[in-house]
Amino acid sequence: MQVTRDFSHYVKAAGPGLQHIDLAVEGVHCAGCMAKIERGLSAMPDVTLARVNLTNRRVALEWKEGTLDPISFIDRLAELGYKAYPFETASAEATEVEESRFLLRCLGVAAFATMNVMMLSIPVWSGNVSDMLPEQRDFFHWLSALIALPAAAYAGQPFFRSAWRALSNKTTNMDVPISIGVILALGMSVVETIHHAEHAYFDAAIMLLTFLLVGRFLDQNMRRRTRAVAGNLAALKAETAAKFVRPDEVSQVPVGAIHPGDIVLLRPGERCAVDGTVIEGRSEIDQSLITGETLYVTAEQGTPVYAGSMNVSGTLRVRVSAASEATLLAEITRLLDNALQARSRYMRLADRASRLYAPVVHAAALLTVLGWVFWGASWHDAIVTGVAVLIITCPCALGLAIPTVQTVASGAMFKSGVLLNSGDAIERLAEADHVIFDKTGTLTLPDLEVVNASGIPADIFKLAGQLALSSHHPVAAAVALAAGAKSPILSAVEEAGQGVRATVDGVEIRLGRPSFCGAEHLVMDAELDPEASVVAFSKGAERFVISVRQGLRPDAKAVIAALQARKIGVEILSGDREAAVTAAARALGIVEWRAGVTPADKIARIEELKARGMKVLMVGDGMNDAPSLAAAHVSMSPISAAHLSQATADLVFLGKPLAPVVVAIDFSRKALHLMRQNLWLAIGYNFLAVPIAISGIVTPLIAAAAMSGSSILVMLNALRARNAARRI
């Protein structure tokens, strides 16, 4: 049967006679990779553009229409040593790119205006204490107005819009005092200029916008980069399926191009990408990612299969009932929605700070105006002082305090293999005091490993490994890996659902089910781990039993100890059988565990802990964990997790070790500490500055210097978030 791959789904037209595709590439780190990929791809005839984006690890390719197949690029990249996969930009990501560009445009305009207004302000400040003529000062003030007013109108849009939205919903946010401050300062400055006053506040207003835009851009950029890389990883997991395009021809197509009613082929060792019903074939299915159950389920005609389950032994034909978006059990989705709604009530640190901040600042400014009028000043002087108070308390340090720390901390976490899905995940993770682990795929590795290799003679085991290379079966893959086998036995024959056999030097060797190798008696005798699966190997009359199981993550024990050392409670909630969970809990020294729990049970347990005032960190990978990931205070998933779980988790970690869980907690605690410190710095600055402003002696120079000083201090403090994690 001929198998083809069809990625035309991803190809787009790019101008006359040109076609375009975006590929997500794994393993691009440096300039060397960039040059190698670009040269390698541009050397292909008819390629007109090959450009690597190192920030989001993607390659954009254009070629002459109809000359090349996207597969050839993927093959070429594989030759160069990179794994690639076609990538479709999610619409949310495209919106974010647009938003980020708009912020950068606003920042450019604001920075330009700040520089030029400052250039005009400095002569005014120095002129005020020496010999400047009032006409010259007015000229400079008018020029400043000419620059600052249109610039503020453009660059202030992100704040004005958000403030307006908040006000029309009858709430308030950080942007409300910012907008009021900027508009009042500009309006007051125009009035002052008309009245030939010594001071105008154009410089302060526009500089405030510049600093705030820096913070806003950093904040946005952090989330955007992580989302882009996470999107790549999802694409690289290559969610494809073999679809029957004709009764006897299959084509490997992306899940996005499969529709209900299609028929797909599910070969042994393949993970199912769709929901459907088996219409032909017999096999065993590993549903551990969905239910947490490690024992295989038998599949035959009429058995429903779900996306995320692995076909173990035989080949199946499956009629698709739901694909791509709709692959989930209705109950999981419903639980998930409910849980997500509950979580959105969490308030970020910045919002909490601004909720306190806005009324205080406005009250201070208002009291200043009233106070001055009460003590006999003119309305004009009183309002000028009031505006000075608003400007000097401008929340630019406050606006930078959180995003700068988030950006630095997320960068540092990224380097340690943790991706953040949301900015406030840091704040929530830092508060976590109880961790719930799922077992299968989280505490244990998603892949199988051989347990009893030492009990088998080395040469026999090596032979078994070589034979295993001929099979697709995941257990065989584990045997081959453990034996370090490289060269397959060419004459090997696979018998579906049974095993592989071959003849070497006139002796028949077999690897597969105990019955296939005639080794049932050995299995009966050997008292094996309840979790393990067993395969047998026979060579002539010799019989061996190989026991295979999902091993614990290499550093799981150390991580649990490290968590306990940090006074964080640890427990296991697993959908797997009791025997399997007990073994893992005992090996890891975890006292609290529950087995055989359903998704609803997991949520109930989390709610119970919540009611006791605990902040739960849920770590899980299965589709059955997705609702509880959403229900927990904060959640993490390994990168091997089901798609839905990854999208739901606040943080995703890469690689085999479990250590990123502790590293992320350490980083986020340090980051939260720095965020709080930054807020106190900003508030402390206001405590110093506000009395000076209220007293009416503040000049724009002092205000501008104080404001910039506090902002820079906050940014420098944020850089300390880079080195937080202690080694475990």
Added chain:
Amino acid sequence: MEILVILVPLALALGLTGLAAFLWSLRSGQYDDLDGAAWRAIADDEPPPERKADLAQAKR
């Protein structure tokens, strides 16, 4: 002081030129990949287009 009439507009024009250059570079996608741009500066020059065509021919 009349010099201001020349210098101030000149300074503003320079500033605006800078702003225009920034907006152009933003539009042409030069800020899309800052990590890559940092490395490209030290990478070897790519072969010129005609040379590239030769290479492609040679490969064939």
